Each structure stands twice: as structure tokens, then as C-alpha cells.
Amino acid sequence: MPLSEFERVRIEKLFKAYCESKVPAHVRNKIQITFKIRGSEVKLFECRPHFDDPATWGEMAVARFKKDEKKNVWLLYCVDRNSRWHLFESYPESRDIARLLAEVQRDQTGIFWG
Secondary structure (H helix, E strand, C coil): CCCCHHHHHHHHHHHHHHHHHHCCHHHCCCCEEEEEEECCEEEEEEEEECCCCCCCEEEEEEEEEEEECCCCEEEEEEECCCCCEEECCCCCEECCHHHHHHHHHHCCCCCCCC
């Protein structure tokens, strides 16, 4: 089920501010943090230019946030080296997506940002 318009606008504002704060302006031609909203999930990506073709950018998934409508909570997923998503056991859910984004930023395990 898609997010409500209010929730979508709030999430776009939250993630845009996060992505802009994560990478200094002077290196955004070398690395960017972006996000995509699709239905009731948000994916966070690290983007870099391809080595052999700097005009083409590649994405590497960092985190996935998925809303469980039945429980009215957000679930946080991490990705493994085979591009498979796993529920992040240390902090799997919250009613507020901002708390999960803060957990990705804190990254005590190194699973999101290495």
C-alpha cells in the first residue's frame, strides 16, 4: 500500500536532508547518497561514477525501510554481499522512520557504511 501524501512528503524532506548532510558539496561529483520511495518502502543508496565510464553512475544499496501496515511500524533491513535483504536484528522496527534512519547513521555494527 502506498504511503499517504503527508507521510511521503515528510519522508522526502527527512531523507533529502540526510543525504545532503552525509556528503560535503565539494565531493558530490565523486559520491552521492540518494534514496528512492516505492510504495511503502524507502531504499537508501550510495552512488559513485563507474571506474571505466565516469559519466555513468552506479548504485549500491545501503538500507531498506519498509512499512508494516498491519502493525503500523517501520522495519529496517540491511543488505548482504549477494544483494539479499535481511531484517536488521539490532534495531528491527520503530513507529518513526527517523529513528531507524538515525540507527543507520550511527551504524554501530558497520553493516550499513562499512
